[in-house]
Amino acid sequence: MSLDTWVGGPADSPVGVSGLLxxxxxxxxxxxxxxxxxxxxxxxxxxxxxxxxxxxxxxxxxxxxxxxxxxxxxxxxxxxxxxxxxxxxxxxxxxxxxxxxxxxxxxxxxxxxxxxxxxxxxxxxxxxxxxxxxxxxxxxxxxxxxxxxxxxxxxxxxxxxxxxxxxxxxxxxxxxxxxxxxxxxxxxxxxxxxxxxxxxxxxxxxxxxxxxxxxxxxxxxxxxxxxxxxRRIYVAPAIKRYALDLVTATRTTPALSLGASPRATLHLVRAARAYAALDGRDYVLPDDIQALAVPVLAHRLLPNPALHRPPAEVVNELVAQVPIPTHS
CATH class of the missing domain: 3.40.50.300 (P-loop containing nucleotide triphosphate hydrolases)
Structure with a gap:
């Protein structure tokens, strides 16, 4: 997949993360x-x-x-x-x-x-x-x-x-x-x-x-x-949809009795911007969302008492199941 998929088009002004690092x-x-x-x-x-x-x-x-x-x-x-x-x-x-x-x-x-x-x-x-x-x-x-x-x-x-x-x-x-x-x-x-x-x-x-x-x-x-x-780091539309799909999956899986809230979606995207900046990038990759899925989502979830599965394990499973975006 081309890197241009995630870095934004010509209209997107560069954030210039070099000075912030x-x-x-x-x-x-x-x-x-x-x-x-x-x-x-x-x-x-x-x-x-x-x-x-x-x-x-x-x-x-x-x-x-x-x-x-x-x-x-x-x-x-x-x-x-x-x-x-x-x-x-x-x-x-x-x-x-x-x-x-x-x-x-x-x-x-x-x-x-x-x-x-x-x-x-x-x-x-x-x-x-x-x-x-x-x-x-x-x-x-x-x-x-x-x-x-x-x-x-x-x-x-x-x-x-x-x-x-x-x-x-x-x-x-x-x-x-x-x-x-x-x-x-x-x-x-x-x-x-x-x-x-x-x-x-x-x-x-x-x-x-x-x-x-x-x-x-x-x-x-x-x-x-x-x-x-x-705040101005670029997040491609497909990345935003990917974050939403992960959060939505926590609400539908039978392994959890309480899924993540809309606030969790906002936190996941905001954290991904900062995570990307610390890696020297002014754009977010699917890898950033995946790396932050457990730290950002797991503590908000309640497991299904009948299944006794740790929320972090469920999140990792959902990360493996939700399709990774291939285009913006």
Missing amino acids: APAHRVRSAIETVITGKPEVIRITLTVLLAEGHLLIEDVPGVGKTMLAKALGRAVDCTVSRVQFTPDLLPSDITGVSVYHQQRREFEFRPGPVFANIVLGDEINRASPKTQSALLECMEEGQVSVDGVTRRLARPFMVIATQNPVDTEVEGTYPLPEAQRDRFMARVSMGYPDPRAELAMIDAHAAHSPLDQLTPVTTVAEVNAMIERI
Whole structure:
């Protein structure tokens, strides 16, 4: 199949991704000094950042979930906040609260930790569903409404939430509601490092934490500029249809009781633009859609309880079944 199928016609102005790659590569290299042996996880993390999405990191304790989020926050010269989710956490502890000022005799709004560029929600499934819901508006609309007043959040705005797998911790955890899971653009699992990376980690952490040596390598302005350019990356009509066909397949397969939403289709195409840019391209290939299908779709799906098939396995099967487009 000709490459011209995906790069667009003469009327399409080039995005010029060469200028945007340098800051992205600097961020990736900085994170790799802290997180070793996980290049694809780091790439997905950067993809979500540049696609203006939110990331859910799910895995067992001790594999570097929080470290990855902290490394991204330090690599970008931006505001970073952390919320330790606990059962007694209140929605106002996240969004902020209006406090009465005695001298001025008026209410004063005190912003919560959500008013930052990168918000790390540690062990998000330990908070009650009511508190988890405090993130719904800010994750979808980039704003917070408190006491009838709506306040915009800074850009870029990204929530990175960590949680241990629900099947490993039952007591004291609350499964994320479907509406909350659907607002995360992607979910990744760290996995255990290979023996070579784990040996290197022992040496790297012997005297100090590599995180202490990490300094910002890019700015908020550069990140926003990258985001704006990525929005203009070309997606051929056939690629858009391919993404829609994959999402539609999740709604019709008997292996799932709940398929992906229209928001999932939008997230899949947006993420594919950023994924292509990180590969040095200003156009999206079917390979980008396939590579992102599991991270973007699997966490939104509910398996058929009678079949007991993991959603990721079902998505991989659908990727193999849905025809790859051959023309735009």
